[in-house]
Amino acid sequence: xxxxKLVIAILVGALLGILCGWLFGPTMSKIxxxxxxxxxxxxxxxxxxxxxxxxxxxxxxxxxxxxGKLGSITLLYYASTTAIAVLVGLIIVNIIQPGSGxxxxxxxxxxxxxxxxxxxxxxxxxxxxxxxxxxxxxxTQLLPLIVFCLLFATAMTTIGEKGEHIIRFFDALNDTxxxxxVWVMNAAPIGIFALIAGKIGEAGGGDAIYQELVSVGAxxxxxxxxxxxxFLILFGILILLTPHGKHYLLQLSRALMTAFGxxxxxxxxxxxMECAIEARVxxxxxxxxxxxxxxxxxxxxxxxEAVAVMFIAQAYNIPLGIxxxxxxxxxxxxxxxxxxxxxxxxxxTMIIVLNxxxxxxxxxxxxxxxxxxxxxxRTTVNVWGDSVGAAVMERFLPDKD
Ligand code: ASP
Numbered sequence: 231x232x233x234x235k236l237v238i239a240i241l242v243g244a245l246l247g248i249l250c251g252w253l254f255g256p257t258m259s260k261i262x263x264x265x266x267x268x269x270x271x272x273x274x275x276x277x278x279x280x281x282x283x284x285x286x287x288x289x290x291x292x293x294x295x296x297x298g299k300l301g302s303i304t305l306l307y308y309a310s311t312t313a314i315a316v317l318v319g320l321i322i323v324n325i326i327q328p329g330s331g332x333x334x335x336x337x338x339x340x341x342x343x344x345x346x347x348x349x350x351x352x353x354x355x356x357x358x359x360x361x362x363x364x365x366x367x368x369x370t371q372l373l374p375l376i377v378f379c380l381l382f383a384t385a386m387t388t389i390g391e392k393g394e395h396i397i398r399f400f401d402a403l404n405d406t407x408x409x410x411x412v413w414v415m416n417a418a419p420i421g422i423f424a425l426i427a428g429k430i431g432e433a434g435g436g437d438a439i440y441q442e443l444v445s446v447g448a449x450x451x452x453x454x455x456x457x458x459x460x461f462l463i464l465f466g467i468l469i470l471l472t473p474h475g476k477h478y479l480l481q482l483s484r485a486l487m488t489a490f491g492x493x494x495x496x497x498x499x500x501x502x503m504e505c506a507i508e509a510r511v512x513x514x515x516x517x518x519x520x521x522x523x524x525x526x527x528x529x530x531x532x533x534x535e536a537v538a539v540m541f542i543a544q545a546y547n548i549p550l551g552i553x554x555x556x557x558x559x560x561x562x563x564x565x566x567x568x569x570x571x572x573x574x575x576x577x578x579t580m581i582i583v584l585n586x587x588x589x590x591x592x593x594x595x596x597x598x599x600x601x602x603x604x605x606x607x608r609t610t611v612n613v614w615g616d617s618v619g620a621a622v623m624e625r626f627l628p629d630k631d
Contacts, residue, residue: 240487243419247426255435262428268421272497277367280521282404287517288383289397296628303626308527315460315529316562319536322456328448329544354568373525411500422491442599449541456533457611465618472621481509482617489613493605496571499524512624519623523616524571530608531576532566539583542593554587561586
């Protein structure tokens with residue numbers, strides 16, 4: 231299928247998914263397996279793709295100093311856009327005040343939180359490496375895998391001619407994996423239809439969702455408004471400053487719709503890379519910058535965490551002054567960096583932010599019912615942020631030899 235037809239087919243799939251899930255409710259949960267089947271096919275490509283992309287991306291940059299410079303600029307860029315996202319969230323939530331007057335939350339700690347109750351900054355730092363890299367790959371823990379590949383590729387650049395065979399191998403592996411991704415992409419219209427219809431069906435269909443959304447409607451609108459501002463204004467300006475311009479949004483739309491359908495930036499990564507390469511972003515940037523982004527760059531998550539924490543404070547009637555909001559600003563930025571690119575990861579790292587300002591983690595119970603829904607919007611922003619990042623970083627690439 232050609233590019234434009236595929237975009238239309240995915241859009242139709244997503245809209246039909248919403249419609250069928252809304253109208254037919256729990257019946258549609260019967261086709262959820264088809265969506266998960268598509269998700270598994272996507273996930274199947276991630277590990278070899280990331281290994282090949284990061285290694286060939288690093289080795290194509292040349293010597294270690296160039297890598298160090300690009301790596302630092304990329305991380306600084308990602309951290310800055312994430313911090314701006316939190317700021318946007320804080321400003322909007324202070325203006326709208328969605329939590330004022332909300333019914334007092336219950337005292338039950340949701341399961342998703344109690345299972346991970348002890349998460350803190352030390353856990354985030356420790357998650358950078360794994361004692362068993364095969365185990366990390368088997369559990370799709372991408373961050374330690376990327377760290378390993380970065381170190382491995384850097385070492386390879388120092389062994390001279392002997393390393394060239396391996397470099398060629400990973401380069402060919404990368405091209406092969408990208409070919410596979412192009413094939414998989416053709417299944418996206420059906421996969422995304424089934425994922426969305428199945429999820430809405432599991433959530434009880436239109437009427438049930440409507441009730442949930444109405445009860446925390448102002449909160450949902452605040453999150454979606456904040457995400458839209460960040461998506462359109464900050465990333466809009468940044469992409470217009472690159473040679474790719476406004477067409478980039480359309481070129482990336484297949485990846486963005488997949489992000490919405492899967493709620494996972496890691497699972498979407500193969501499509502993000504494929505779309506960015508088709509949009510003629512330099513391959514070196516795509517291979518190096520997007521895998522890093524899919525694991526550490528989560529602007530949507532950061533914005534959402536700031537809004538959610540403020541919402542909980544407002545609901546509990548706990549006033550948070552400027553000092554506490556600065557703490558939220560810092561911790562939400564870091565917590566989002568530590569969140570994995572999987573569904574609802576942001577909900578778990580939000581515990582760090584709540585703890586930092588002394589808010590009860592039970593408050594998460596207020597947001598749980600709508601989190602699967604908002605997750606899709608924030609994942610779309612996360613993936614758009616990674617894609618824009620690859621385009622922006624192009625100008626910092628070393629000249630080709
Ligand atoms: N689902 C998000 C992602 O994969 C992470 C989160 O905010 O929960 O990017």
